[in-house]
Amino acid sequence: MKQTALIEAHRRAGAKLVDFAGWEMPLHYGSQLEEHHQVRRDAGMFDVSHMLAVDLTGDKATALLRYLLANDVAKLEVPGSALYSCMLNPGGGVLDDLIVYLLGAGRYRLVVNAGTAEQDLAWLSAQARPYAVDIASRRDLAIVAVQGPNARAKTWQALPQVRAPTEAMKSFSAASVEEYFIARTGYTGEDGFEIVLPAARAQALWQALAAQGVTPAGLGARDTLRLEAGMNLYGQDMDESVTPLECGLAWTVALKGEREFIGKAALLQAEPQRHRIGLVLLDKGVLRAHQCVKTPAGDGEITSGGFSPTMNRSLALARVPRAVTAGQQVEVMVRDQLLRARVVDPPFVRNGQVLIKENS
Amino acid sequence: MSLPNDLRYTKTHEWVRVETDGTIAVGITDYAQDALGDMVYVQIPEVGRSVQREQDCAVVESVKAASDIYAPVGGTVVAKNDELESAPQLLNETPYAAWMFKLKVNDPKQLDDLLTAQQYQQVIDSEKH
Known part of the structure; x- marks a missing residue:
């Protein structure tokens, strides 16, 4: 190495x-x-x-x-x-x-x-x-x-x-x-x-x-x-x-x-069919890369996921169909469970401040 | 790396303590917590659930990855450590005090198949190479 x-x-x-x-x-x-x-x-x-x-x-x-x-x-x-x-x-x-x-x-x-x-x-x-x-x-x-x-x-x-x-x-x-x-x-x-x-x-x-x-x-x-x-x-x-x-x-x-x-x-x-969104996990657990995102507009995929130490909850970046927009609720397949997540516009945190409001 | 002699172990990095009432307490080893890194989430089976030997029955998630925790022997969950849900870092800080769940053992003979500290040390050594 x-x-x-x-x-x-x-x-x-x-x-x-x-x-x-x-x-x-x-x-x-x-x-x-x-x-x-x-x-x-x-x-x-x-x-x-x-x-x-x-x-x-x-x-x-x-x-x-x-x-x-x-x-x-x-x-x-x-x-x-x-x-x-x-x-x-x-x-x-x-x-x-x-x-x-x-x-x-x-x-x-x-x-x-x-x-x-x-x-x-x-x-x-x-x-x-x-x-x-x-x-x-x-x-x-x-x-x-x-x-x-x-x-x-x-x-x-x-x-x-x-x-x-x-x-x-x-x-x-x-x-x-x-x-x-x-x-x-x-x-x-x-x-x-x-x-x-x-x-x-x-x-x-x-x-x-x-x-x-x-x-x-x-x-x-x-x-x-x-x-x-x-x-x-x-x-x-x-x-x-x-x-x-x-x-x-x-x-x-x-x-x-x-x-x-x-x-x-x-x-x-080519008009892009997919775009990048942020996800905030509403249920308990941890989002990880490659988990499937279930949306009314079709499936997407988490590209980066993990636990946010600043927000004390799990976050992810995901690629999903274009019709999926901030504020919507989607589901993520985490092992054998479907967990609820909210679609948001990243960034989640900047300069020490959490930018994602609860329930927004 | 701490490896108490009075505990038994599995090759999947759980430790087992036989309690005075014959139930067993199950946690993850110092080696396992060190390899996984800071713990951020724990999912523990509910009291009353019956588990088979080597069945995945709990999950620990660290900053790095999710890991299944396997039942060392068959039995029924008689207690779960709720404290870990709000303080998963206890698995890092005091791995041998931070038991995850306790089992009433179906067949005490299965306990004989668990590893001693010395045997578990060999498992660790072989993983390092």
Whole structure:
């Protein structure tokens, strides 16, 4: 298994290590629930160095990315600004979801998922050839996500020199400070930073953050946090068989206008028959991926499900027929029982606040 | 990993304590709770239900997954631990105190087939490899 630069820190902290997309990663450090609450209430840190930074350089880098991504990088006007996008295949299926940062004229950084990194690189390289854009895989970098209401303040205590350049920085933008690339992004529904830095510096940053009371959180908490935040997980809520219009990501697709991009024709051609909804379980139990959702408009399927530590009940994301809308009650097959669930619009939780009202 | 010598075990990671009145208390082992992670939901059979040996009769759900709990021997449920429904984390915190249900045993001879702590340790060791 592949290991990140922080493997020793995880072992010292008593992490339960698991195989995630070929990487030996911390699932939790004792209690996943406590790690979840720590992020919602204070600040936690995640080693997400298994994700890959890919740097693109070339005069035609903008043209390449406008053709490769479903969202339009022409929206990025100022260096440091960022965009969430899907990368599609010609059929409109999602090859990966990623964040793209504008670094400067003709320079971009993509951060892609671990499980898809190799095939993304192959795809990018093949597409980049006619554009003469240089593609650099940055496995020399580590990525640490610091998330929670106090994440930014504690990061500034750990790295005082980054405070001034990042204090006024808006969500979905980034700044380079010395060897740190600091983005105000995340995967938890809380404020915070994702810090990209040389792998050799990762241990020192981890220790400096720990000294400020930022506690490590594992992939388990990362999953429950992103589920509450209504964020998709690639490979679970979407893959190549699903278009962004079917998994709640229509807002990330810049369909209007003349711009051609891979997958556009397919998206314009077929009216989606399914869409993504949120579910709140009304009965006792726990919703899980792949359970069948019974609705008056036909069956659907849970794509991510689990227990919400913040709401103290079970939640899910599901793909169901288009006619199913928020407010409806449906049933989910949980083992041998049909349990009642309410259809809602995700997100469920943002910035520590539960957004789903009882009985709404 | 704690493994009390005075309990008996199953290969499916339940522990069994024979009570003074001849009933048995059933829970999940320290190894099982550690593997499953934080518990968030428990479903326990109702008092009066009769269960067969190795029949799935309860469910524990952790942050990670749902797991069936099997009856170690055949019998009738004579008590259930209601406290676990509101505090499933007791299965993590004190696994050998957090009994899930008690059975009146149909055939006490079936108890002889349960594993000793030493035999159960071998089950764990083989799963780790």
